[in-house]
Amino acid sequence: MKDTDIKRLLYAHLLCIFSVILSTFIPSLFLENFSILETHLIWLCICSVFVTVVNLVLYSVVKPNTPSKRSSLTHKVARFLKCCIYFLVSCFSFHVIFVLYGAPLIELVLETFLFAVILSTFTTMPCLCLLGPNIKAWLRVFSRNGVTSIWENSLQITTISSFVGSWLGALPIPLDWERPWQVWPISCTLGATFGYVAGLAISPLWIYWNRKQLTYKNN
Amino acid sequence: MQKVSVLLCLSWVCFLFYAGIALFASGFLLTRLELTNHSSCQDPPGPGPLPRGARGEPGACWMASRFSRLVLVLIDALRFDFAQPQGAHKPGEHPASLPFLGKLGSVHRILQLKPRHGRLYRAQVDPPTTTMQRLKALTTGSLPTFIDAGSNFASHAIVEDNLLKQLARAGRRVVFMGDDTWKDLFPGAFSQAFFFPSFNVRDLHTVDDGILEHLYPTMDSGEWDVLIAHFLGVDHCGHKHGPHHPEMAKKLTQMDQVIQALVKRLENDTLLVVAGDHGMTMNGDHGGDSELEVSAALFLYSPIPLFSSTLPEEPEVVPQVSLVPTLALLLGLPIPFGNIGEVMTELFSGNEDSPVYSSALAQAAAVHLNAQQVSRFLLTYSAATQDLRVEELQRLHSLFSKASADYRRLLQDPQGEEAELRAVAADLQQFLRGARALCIESWARFSVARMAAGATLLTAACALCLLASQWAASPAFPFRPLLLLSVAWGLAGAIVCAGLLATTGLQLDLVVLGAVAAVGSLLPFLWRAWAGWGARRPLAALLPIPGPTLLLLLARWAAFFSDSFVVAEARAAPFLLGSLILLLVAQLHWEGQLLPPKLPTIPRGGPATPAGPPRHQGVHALGLGLGLLFCTRLAGLFHRCPEETPACRSSPWLSPLASMVGGRAKNLWYGACVGALVALLAAVRLWLRRYGNLKSPEPPVLFVRWGMPLMALGTAAYWALASGADEAPPRLRALVAGASVVLPRAVAGLAVSGLMLLLWRPVTVLVKAGSAASGTRTVLAPFAGPPTSQADLDYVVPQIYQHMREVFRDQRERTSAQGPLTVAACQLGSVYSAAVVTALTLLAFPLLLLHVERISLVFLLLFLQSFLLLHLLAAGIPSTTSGPFTVPWQAVSAWALLATQTFYSTGHQPVFPAIHWHAAFVGFPEGHGSSTWLPALLVGANTFASHLLFAVGCPLLLLWPFLCESQGPRKRRQTAGSEAEARLRPEEEEEEEPRMEMRLRDAPHRFSAALLGLGLKYLFVLGVQILACVLAASILRRHLMVWKVFAPKFIFEAVGFIVSSVGLLLGIALVMRVDGAVSSWFRRLVLAQKR
């Protein structure tokens, strides 16, 4: 592992953070009355799209993993479709899990689903970009001693911190402060966003700090 | 370590907790007995003549009324200094920094211009300074505490005699507007009422504006005798902004305008009272006993001159309850029976023209009536309970008799001296003050010392649990000497304390005695821990709980400190449980135990994970987790809303079927409930059959096969009767009534007899093995005689077991029985857990009867959830050769969380109005007569059913991993053909039979230690919960919600802890009983072999 890799990782992550920040400011130039809390759903969609686009561009430019040998058009299309299906499946399963965790079943379906979408954007989307539609690789990355590169390591960190962020976001909901952001699912989406951004910021630093201990199979 | 000493040790730890809880409760929960006696006009409070003109005059009662109408303006949290003029601030403080000063200008103008019409007092308030308690005090004249014993917990309605009751009896029209707390306190007491919601403390204006809308029209209409307006704005402003905020000035100015407008509208027969119910601290809170909280403003005004004396320099200090007897006598009402206030004599002096003697006479008459009433109350109260000091009572009584006799003598004497009358009045006032002081002493003081000591004791007990649960696992744990030493020290401490108390002549207080004994017995342990600490013990020993679990537990404990979270715990507990479950699944995956290790795992620096042969339960564990989540969510549908969240709607399924309209839906629901019952029964029987526990002809097995369906039948029949009782034809009424008495009792009786049978013959082993073994070789070579010592038995038992296994294998080979015949077939492998599961089912039936019908679905879910959780936990325990002898922390935490979640999903809430009182009438439709313990037991069993069930089932956490062992090898055999599996497995493992729970018997010492460790861990998790409650209640004793949220929560947690600990002891005792029975069974087998 070289320092240049870590540097590339850092720049990539900074770009991702930048995209999240942009998604909060750019729309207010075009849309009237835009604010994160008031028009939360719109922001969710925009943020999700921004992060997706930036991720796609980044991973196609940086190409951290070796491209597969077969690169025919049909294969690519099949792969893309598979990715879309995986993403949808992840959205729906997140939605189910939220409901199991206590989200309302019938009311606020759209809000809950958009939360599932944004959480999928923060977690499933990078997995798809980096590892492709390959469940086994995903399971490998998220187990002890399973990572094989700094990219996978940072993926692990950002994903876990997004989950932890949205979990923490659920905690203030019962408090009687009566703030507008305490409404389901705003605090959770904000928590997920903060968790994602924190994960993006922390993972290069953490890898840099522990670069002596980290030895990957490939490097 | 012997089995009995495990139980003794656990009971000792429980005793420590109980002592701590009792000590804290004695300092925190003030108690008082509520009397339901009433004063009445016809019944004067004592012998002797009533004051002149009282009889015969219209509108007069004990005394002639002075005012016929009253306007009471209650400004919530009107602290005394809020009514002070601008110049009254302390020197050194800039007046501009005190926005609340000098805003009540109209009060000062009256005091300046018409000093004989009005007066300002500093009212001394008794803690707890919360609005509801203060309102009780302001109407009953008593000292309400948090637990007014004898009151109806189901509602807040005041049962004691009070001013409003007396007003209603006298036929006065009472109009109320303001805080809706009054609606709960005085249901139906008002001729007209305008209630406004008081809950939202951030809303400063709704209540006040609502009052102002109605106040003046009502007043002008004249359709009232007593007008009460309770403003909340000042209090809410205090909670929201604090008293030092400009908003407070605005609010007080508004109140000033109200007073001004009222004064203008008053007529000559009307008295105006402006009062604060309590003060507020520097931060605007109240509830405690600090100086700022207990001083409230009290202002009296009358359009006609009221006072004869001149204005005092500094406002006089009067107890707030003095208002009650004063108002009662001024309005011509009897003084409420339980009043302990002292009449304000100045108001009875008449106007300045009246002669001095008659003024003194009127004052003495008022004080005498008041004293008679208080004396009557003290006599009645002390006859009912013993919590007042006897010597002081006697002293007061003699004081009163003497003064009363003097008074009567003076009345007989026509040439009475004014000075003598005043002296008698002073004596009577002294009596009144003494009586008040006596009552305050026993009713109205937080004992901070006791609270702190109780919290410390609980902390020490928790620390003990934490340390001992780790030490218990080590073989060198000096168990018995420690226990003996502790008990000896505890006894010594108790004796010394009792001796000290006896010699000093103080009353023997059981709570203190218990606490001293607890501290005494803790000392040797703490000393030992301190001495043994040194360098040997790593700091990690302090925090053995793994990080993520600890984080979840911390979140749970921290939640006790927030009233919002306590209120929302019904949803927070399942959330935390779900998090823990997913965490467990994720951890399993992270450790590589969820999936077969087909993927290359690269060992990195550090020790390689002892993955061993991972259990092939990949999707299995994930399914268990999701199933658990699903069940938890389903159970959450049975949700009862706390009253604090008005937007929330309680589940309609918590009402009994009898209240449903529409026959079809009712029948469907009935079917579902019976279905749940049958499913529960079938599941338990299926489980028992799977482990071969239904084959032997032993009585408990017969009971499971025939008695349990009978119980289910009885329950179903009872439900049918209860839900359709109204539809029964008239000639069957008697039969239905009889059956609804008999059926629940029969089910309970069956359950008890089943438990007795289980305790009598817990080992339900099929003795076929013995007969088969009789012809084969003997294995007991080393022993010539029957085993005499425990050591012999410890050694022999595994041997016999080994032998039996061989016998079985022979049998299998001979008969080539269909399917694999495992140890389970001879039922020894599951002998412990079968007993526990049977006991749980037997317990569940009577508990289920106490709930409404549809809760049976929750009970089914409860069993399902615990089953899934146990499997999930068992999947997470690495299978090592020694066996899983320690129960991991996450298992215990999940179990405790599950118990909490079930408490809520069975329709409970930790507040008194939410208690299911109907449970007391199950099997006793006519009530219980005078007995109180039986209904209390029934209601308690209903409320703490989940605590009891989960505590009794706690040993399953230890047993289940052993039980699940049988699945591994069996699966292995089934999949033996698959080459991928076979390669991974050594050949000899094929041979190994699962020994399941018999592995516990291989190491009896470790078994005992494991039980002890499990018990200590469970007690720790529950103990820290109660500790968090205790700390929250004591730190937040000034909080707005302390009596509404924290104190009830503490009581429920405390009782829940006691129920859980008793259940835990029972569960462990049951396991030990089974163990003893298995030992004697083996012994019999040995003797049979010898023959």
Ligand SMILES: [Zn+2]
């Ligand atoms: Zn109040």
Ligand SMILES: [Zn+2]
């Ligand atoms: Zn208040």
